[in-house]
Amino acid sequence: MTIAEFIQKNTAEFERNGVESPRLQVEWMLAHVLNRPRLEVMLDRTRVLSCGELGTLSSLVARRAAREPLQHLLGGTSFCGLDLAVDRHVLIPRPETERLAELAWDFLSGRQSEAGGRLDVLDFGTGSGCLAIAVAARYGEVRVWGIDISRAAILVARANAVAIGVQNRIQFLCGDGLAALGPRFQVDLILSNPPYIPSGEIAGLDPEVRDHDPRRALDGGVDGLDFYRGLAGESGRLLRRGGRLMVEFGDGQADAVAALFEGNGWCVDAVEKDLCGTDRFMIAHQPESREDGSRFSGAA
């Protein structure tokens, strides 16, 4: 069977099984198994696949047709241009979360020129370590703490940090909530992409997410807001003067998340959109005086 024939046959198979972007998925599998760039493989359409290659590809196709995520089959994904390993213990980093890393970079570069010295960042619910690592990889003068309740996720995050070469500037801690942090622990930036799917909506998610992302990475409680309640109530003490908190949230949660933080005395600076134009991130700080009111005027 040639590459062109393989693509045609299996694109149709994926279409029948409801796999999104079916042709692209087949192309990525071919690139992975043939260990060549995808575009190069696409230009080699008449090449005949060997029996060994076909055997490996067939098993990947069967797993993908059963809706196992492509990233699990390939063992990794790309986040902010970094190659990260992922498995069933961590949420597969989503493209929209890259914007949260960019917002963090912008804040840190401004803060670096204002304050100078070493900056400290906390990534709450670090999972694969994607946000923590993206920050540490960009700024040599930053120390990062990544917390996660899942010991297995922490192992994946640590291995990713080693692979990228930033392990000396990130400390990964296993803990439930913020309890693992000492009373005097303070940072310049708190980042979090917490679980935010309402529990009752998880059964209706795509099988790739529902059956393969860890439940603990998805479930935000009855209304999806449990982790924002916790952060709004408990993380203010962790922020240095002039510091910021940046969180990702789910579709339609902007007003509720902002109200929760404002109700706990935070000043909401902005709600930012993701690349699809959907409200996705909130930036907030702790007031320095009572006159320091919120500049948030509802979801744009």
Ligand SMILES: C[S@@+](CC[C@H](N)C(=O)[O-])C[C@H]1O[C@@H](n2cnc3c(N)ncnc32)[C@H](O)[C@@H]1O
């Ligand atoms: C939505 S995932 C985000 C992972 C990663 N930061 C990302 O953006 O891809 C949320 C993470 O929070 C972790 N988590 C859930 N409950 C937690 C808790 N009580 N304390 C600390 N981490 C928790 C999960 O294990 C999961 O890794």
